[in-house]
Amino acid sequence: MSESVPMTREGYERLKAEVTRLETEELPVITQRLADARAEGDLKENAEYHAQRENQGMMMAKISQIKTKLAKAEIVDTSTLPKDIVAFGAAVRVKDLEFGDEETFTLVGAGDEDYQTGKILLTSPIGQSLLGKKVGEVAEVNAPAGLLKFEVLAITFS
8 A cells, every 4th residue: 555645735735736737837838849849840850849858758747746645645634633742743843962953843744845944744754753752852863974863852833
């Protein structure tokens, strides 16, 4: 059985809107450019044609990837989750035990991630290591740079 993708209703709707936008706005533009390039003649030496074919393939792959996430979506109602452990939707303030830095991560599902603001995927290595932890516990993350250790300082839900 394939793994479900946890997400909020808002994240689900945002992904659906993105698929619609890609299919109704972006893809027709690429298709028209492809038709224009095809009309220019010899396809073997037509760089524009080959570039548009590649663009079309990448766009179709992106649409397919989002549709797969939507098909596997599990809408999570964060109001039913326990508030004393790290769970989906939690904002977790952690301390890096090696460097002493503090960071806050919010565990979100597909469609809600924003790494600039600390919204990380629940399914990411950091998200998975924090899941189920309580304040005071240490999460360990195997990263390419080595073992990272984060102490959970606070857990909040919005």
